[in-house]
Amino acid sequence: MTQDEFKEYINDMQGPSGFMYFHELEYGSWLNVLGIGKGMRMKKFIIGNPLIAATILNADLRTALNVPVELLIRELADEGGGVKIVYLQPSETMVAQACRTQDLVDHIKMLDTMLRKLVDNVANSEVQVSCS
Helix, strand or coil: CCHHHHHHHHHHHCCCCCCEEEEEEECHHHHHHCCCCCCCCEEEEEEECHHHHHHHHHHCHHHHHCCCEEEEEEECHHHCCCEEEEECCHHHHCCCCCCCCHHHHHHHHHHHHHHHHHHHHHHCCCCCCCCC
């Protein structure tokens, strides 16, 4: 696969948020077995965009510890319903990197903005997020 083919593939696969879904981890079922969370449902979603990640990784390979990004969605059953979306801003998790150029900072801040927009869109939409 060429670079152009790869870029085209990623652009076709990403959603309107600019992110791709990579994986999810179910926490609720095993937490319930251990008596944690009082039956609450909770999932971690791993999302990202390899084209953005490549730009960030090109500046400092250690940023691979923080990309792709993760969202934790947990049910608020005992708090009146709904869900809570929790995530770490990429700029906060990558702040300790020693090799920071302005280009790297700009791309990380763009990632912050994209993630915030995605979370805001989910939180303000009519679509319900399923944690089951």
